[in-house]
Amino acid sequence: MRKRPFVANLVNDTKIPKMFKVRQVFPRPKIEVEEIPLLIEKLLSEEKFTKQVHPGMRIAITAGSRGIANVALTTKCLVDFVKSRGAVPFVVPAMGSHGGATAKGQRQILEGYGITKQYIGCPIISSMEVKKIGLNAEGSEVYIDKNAAEADGIILGCRVKPHTAFRGRYESGIMKMMTIGLGKQQGAEVCHEAGFKNMAKNIPLFGKAIIEHAPILFAVPTIENAFDETCKIVAINSDEIEEKEPELLKEAFSYMPKILVDSCDVLIVDQIGKNFSGDGMDPNITGTFCTPYANGGIKSQRVAVLDLSPETHGNGIGLGYASATTERVYQQLDLASMYPNAITCTVLGGVKIPIIMESDKEAIQVCIRTCNEIDKQNPRIVRISNSLHIEHIMLSESYWDEIKDIPNLVIESEPQYLSFDYDGNLW
Structure with a gap:
């Protein structure tokens, strides 16, 4: 100029x-980085999680586009858990239309956060192709990442945090990771078409349908403190997400700086x-x-x-x-x-x-x-x-x-x- x-x-x-x-x-509650692997291993040692992952299963693990604290490490821990059960993990970018709505752009975002094949020890399968998995309670078609939909199981890695454009029982977190993240460009567009006025309704509407029709196993969300540090990690079975995520959101609000x-x-x-x-x-x-x-x-x-x-x-x-x-x-x-x-x-x-x-x-x-x-x-x-x-x-x-x-x-x-x-x- x-x-x-x-x-x-x-x-x-x-x-x-x-x-x-x-x-x-x-306030600064914090989980030290060196404590994270043992904590996740302990959380996932419960029978309700171990019994779902069997030798030879192909397991998709989600990773999003946000700058989440320790995201490469927590993703690697989920990969290590799947491997320890004899299953075959792969990571899918779950970020809607981010990364320019291209497979290459979404892979680059993950790599920028340190989520590389070399570090996590499994492939990253990035694609914008989606698959229809069913209908939600209002009869709308529901789409998610094709590779995840065709896996034997999906583990949701994410963070629970207040959203920037709406308020509801489910904001940025597990339900949104499924609805918009895994939905890729097409799924995100379907959900956004009704506008943010209806987002508080649509996120759980589509999220519940994905739990019902896709092979969701469980979620391992994190919460961060006011300093962008991991302060809580939990493991939630698929049948617990609807009930437990709102309480995690309240906790995330309490740490918001x-x-x-x-x-x-x-x-x-x-x-x-x-x-x-x-x-x-x-x-x-x-x-x-x-x-x-x-x-x-x-x-x-x-x-x-x-x-x-x-x-x-x-x-x-x-x-x-x-x-x-x-x-x-x-x-x-x-x-x-x-x-x-x-x-x-x-x-x-x-x-x-x-x-x-x-x-x-x-x-x-x-x-x-x-x-x-x-x-x-x-x-x-x-x-x-x-x-x-x-x-x-x-x-x-x-x-x-x-x-x-x-x-x-x-x-x-x-x-x-x-x-x-x-x-x-x-x-």
Whole structure:
């Protein structure tokens, strides 16, 4: 993009206030990495699990597109369990239309998380081909990954977490992994067609049909704490999923972190990406919800997104909920990766392109400049690295006295101006 000095001149006198570092204190229950293999081995040693896996069976193990803590290790543990029973495991990507809705793209996502044939010790069979397995209770056709459907059994590896676009008894978790993850492009599209307004109904509607008509054996979901660390792993038989998943979701909500100030004029997000959230930046943190069927997070007038994570491979979904971004972000965008996800879920707002400024400094300035009814000399600004890691954040000087009354906020530095390089980008 060519230089736009006139645009820069409109904002270059806008003051960016001093900011200071703050540590947010959250509960931190945690399972140590070295404990995970023995824990999963113990969980799956129960007879109700061991009796379902026999020598020679072909067992599909699911792995999704989210940046789940220890996902390569937990997947490998499931592979090792299947092998220990004399069965033959393989991993299938269960991520709906993600990865550009291509088999290659979905395999690459798994490899980016360390789920490779060499590490887990079994093949990864990535395909967008689906198979009809039956009808749900309302008579709609139900599809899942063809390779999984034709296996002798399916083990669901996943994480239970609050969703970013709706609320219900089942959100991101086991039911959704079956309904949308295993459904691939076609299954995801069928479920999304009715919109997020009906997602709380459709996920269990299709999920129950998959339990009934597909060879689902059991699930091994994880829950994470506020620091993106594994804090709970359970094993749930297929006939227990409907009853037990809602309680796991409640527990996941209890560990959900948040920005411990309720509102700001401008929220600065250093990076967004699919590895942080399916929405690029988790609206449960940032308040940037794509639908009216969920709420929460910090309230802000403007949001500045400064960069994409390397792990997102140009998928800038979620950028549409920013007020401003940088030319650096624009140049990285892979529209072929972004658009299939948006089209499939029928929500196009996340792939819109906000105002593009040449540098970090200008993106921040234009957000401050365009806020209404604020103190422009002392704007309330919150800066986070991304929506997944918010233990350490930055606040503008206007919060200095206010946060002394907020429990679990620890000031870590004196206020000082942000450092920008010659091009106007943050050091």
